[in-house]
Amino acid sequence: MKLTVVGGGSTYTPELVDGFARLRDTLPVEELVLVDPAADRLELVGGLARRIFAKQGHGGRVVTTSDLDAAVDGADAVLLQLRVGGQAAREQDETWPLECGCVGQETTGAGGLAKALRTVPVVLDIAERVRRASPDAWIIDFTNPVGIVTRALLRDGHRAVGLCNVAIGLQRKFAALLGVAPADVHLDHVGLNHLTWETGVRLGGPGGEDVLPRLLAEHGDAVAADLRLPRPLLDRLGVVPSYYLRYYYAHDEVVDELRTKPSRAAEVAEMERRLLEMYGDPALDEKPALLAKRGGAYYSEAAVDLAAALLGGAGSPHQVVNTYNRGTLPFLPDDAVIEVPAAVSGEGAAPLPVPAVDPLYAGPMANVTAYEDLALDAALRGGRDRVFRALLAHPLVGQYAYAERLTDRLIAHNREHLAWA
Known part of the structure; x- marks a missing residue:
């Protein structure tokens, strides 16, 4: 089996490689290809990847290259984890929206739109090259904003499924609080990427006992602290929102916080510098503890599980993924991309039934x-008016004066990445 990681020079990659090494019985990778245009980073990451495989007795071959076409030729699955514009663009996404009184964040709001505009054309070009080289390959998208990027891929007819680590992270936290194995916890997870709620926590499978009321009663303080939301709010909702809902439920509070501390992008850039120094140490043969602070917890387990199921292996039959709605949520169009539990097989991902949504x-x-x-339309066709319309529609913007100012700033800060600007 050949697996290709586009964006293989990311500091995330050793997390992924560690999962491939540990879970080789679930996903028997024979050739892992890491492709990235940043040759210096790629060699550091590739060297550590080979050492991780060797230490854990994995017989697979790790190949590094900047040649995308060669990397995807003959691939069974291609994982996308790229960041167009790098951390410098992320720093901008997190900064200029604050000038207008809006949340500065790289996956939602105005910053998320900027990332989508930069990313969608690049991802579609990569996907078309995958289709030419390996028409049966599955594309697993971990590139944010996952919902919009996955929708672009599916709209163009690609064999694609979107993946996020929010659900698996909550599953692991809930399992620890309840004192059970993660595999025994099934989430009634519903929403869009980075806009989700856990409306049930079931033991033993999709039809198991719902222990969410007990979880909130016994561990509500711990859950609320993780989400940085008030415990009384969780008690009133009776559900567990994703931590991204804090941008909606406490917007002004978050804006005030973000204006008074260094950006997350600046923190990550410093962390990446330290990680790359570590990766260059020939004695390092495991993912360092610092990587856990980089983000993407449990990404490797989720990616292995999804790839294995798509490729007919030992992956779990039910997984939380991003895929077409197809009537699952009747208040959304069929071609909306939703994030829900789905039956995953070699045929793709089919959403499981979802109870009526409040x-x-x-x-x-x-x-x-x-x-x-509107964001996808702006990403595909460009134009200031389309950017403005998308911003005006976003609930974290909403006001025309904000949308006007944000439109000007978005274009000014992203001109080099926008062919139409």
């Missing part, structure tokens, strides 16, 4: 789906 959550989902429609 209007308190269905409303934001419909609103953000409309924004994603």
Whole structure:
């Protein structure tokens, strides 16, 4: 089996490689190809990847290259984890929205739109080259904003599934709080990427006992602390929102916080510098502890599980993924990309039935789906008016004066990445 990672020079990659090494019985990778245009980073990451495989007795071959076409030729699956513009662009995404009084974040709001505009054309070009070289390959998208990017891929007819680590992270936290194995916890996870709620926590499978009320009663303080939301709010909702919902439920509070501390991009850039120094140490043959602070926890387990199921292996039959709605949530279009539990097989991902969704959550989902429609249109066709319309539609922007100012700043800060600007 040949697996290709586009963006293989990312400091995330050793997390992924560690998963491939540990879970080789689930996903027997014979050739792992890391492709990245940044040759210096790629060699550091590739060297550590080979040492991790060797230490754990994995017989697979690790190949590094900057040649995308060669990298995807004959691949069974291609994982996308790229960041167009690097951390410098992320720093901008997190900064200029604050000048207008809006949340500065790289996956949602105005910053998320900027990332989508930079990313979608690049991803579609990569996907077309994958289709020419390996038409049966599955594309697993971990590139943010996952919902919009996955929708672009599916709209163009690619064999693609989107992946996020929010659900697996919550599954692991809940399992620890409940004192059970993670495999025994099934989430009633519903929403869009980075706009999700856990409406049930079931033991033993999709139809198992819902222990969410007990979880909140016994461990609500710990859950609320992780989310940085008030415990009384969780008690009133009776569900567990994704930590991204804090941008919506406490918008002004978050803006005030972000204005008074270094950006996350600056923190990550310093962390990446330190990680790359570590990766260059020939004695290092495991992922360093610092990598856990980089983000992407449990990404490797989720990616292995998904790839294995798509390729007919030992992956779990039910996984939380991003895929077409197809009537699952009747208040959204069929071609909306939703993030829900799905039956995953060699045929792709088919969403499992979802109980009726409370209007308190269905409303934001419909609103953000409309924004994603407009965002994808802006990413594919460009133009200031399309950018403005997408910003005006986003619930974290919403006001025309904000949308006007944000549009000007977005274009000014991203001109080099926008062919139409």
